[in-house]
Amino acid sequence: MTTKAALTSQHIIEISAPIFNKNGYAATSISDITKATGLTKGAIYGNFKNKEELAYAAFKYMVKSLISPLSNHLRESSSPIKKLYLITDFYRNYYPFSKQLGGCPILNIGVDANHSNSELLQRVREVIQRIQDQLCSIIENGIDAGEISTNINAMQYAKRIDTMIQGAIFMTHTLNDNYYMEDTMNLIDELIDLKLKI
Amino acid sequence: MTTKAALTSQHIIEISAPIFNKNGYAATSISDITKATGLTKGAIYGNFKNKEELAYAAFKYMVKSLISPLSNHLRESSSPIKKLYLITDFYRNYYPFSKQLGGCPILNIGVDANHSNSELLQRVREVIQRIQDQLCSIIENGIDAGEISTNINAMQYAKRIDTMIQGAIFMTHTLNDNYYMEDTMNLIDELIDLKLKI
DNA sequence: TTTTTAATATACCGATTGGTATATTTTAAT
């Protein structure tokens, strides 16, 4: 059990993740990471094959840091329709939370990697897909449970909600104004009430 | 009339704008621009004070390239409510159009500049503000003209529509799937029908 | 305690970075 290196790896990931998230892949240098961690290149390259592998690990960690609190939050109710409200509830507090981690990794890395790092872009796409699949499942469960109207397209509304959330994240972060997040969550709640809820 | 340098400046701007738009500020090098333009550093620095000034000019040009077609499109009707439909109509064709220019500059530069170039970020914010103000004016004109319900908050809906559009732009570009753009425009049309239209 | 191995630090590599000073060329004025 190589405990020392594993701890160092984790430390490097945790420190570098917000840096990659803020600056993007190309604009983050190894020296940014050595400065922030207090370690040297030897420690970095002893634990990661190259900058790219570190960026993948950092992105994975950052997504986990932001998604697992959401998953936990959704456990507060087993009712699908209430889970939907728990989602908007979660995102009402998302701004200060994500800001502290350097922003939303899906937005930041999605934009950053789009014309440069196709491997990283692919990972962003997979995360978005997973989120939408999970959202779709909640809606489908709501239909099965008789909480949500049968004549709606679950995946369509999963994508609509996800798209609105991402728009709000962009606006709130870019304009440094939480209004967009709050009002968009109100709008999504209205959408749930009006179109989904029976 | 220094015609020669003005033409060269314009040429540099037009060529470098999509590069900055795709790569972001820090990840775009002067050599990227000399390669693309076929010019040398002497021509670049003879016409622009530094990389930053060129990036500003490139952003300004890119915004103009994407916004003025929208302005022109809106001239097709003088009715405020029809202008709203013309907006969703415009964005239904936005993906191939913006893709050819390296993406949406508001989204790309907004994310890119957020934690690095505060001057550039400020310019993105001003563009967003201008768009929302104009959208708000259209809604207000609609209220005055009796086309739009009097008991709605014009700026609130301007921001809601803008937020949804930006979310759709992000999703469509990141997932390379125009569905998000199309469906979001349908959703906005529904919103106009249901909440705004009298 | 000694030896072996794992982990980190240091020194260096060629390539590239933004930017500048100067040389050269192109354009315009005389």
Next chain:
DNA sequence: ATTAAAATATACCAATCGGTATATTAAAAA
């Protein structure tokens, strides 16, 4: 055609880039 001025090309700068080879230190095994 000659001269003056504007515009562009070239050569160079220190600093930094990602990455590697090796030296040193820290941990584990003997």
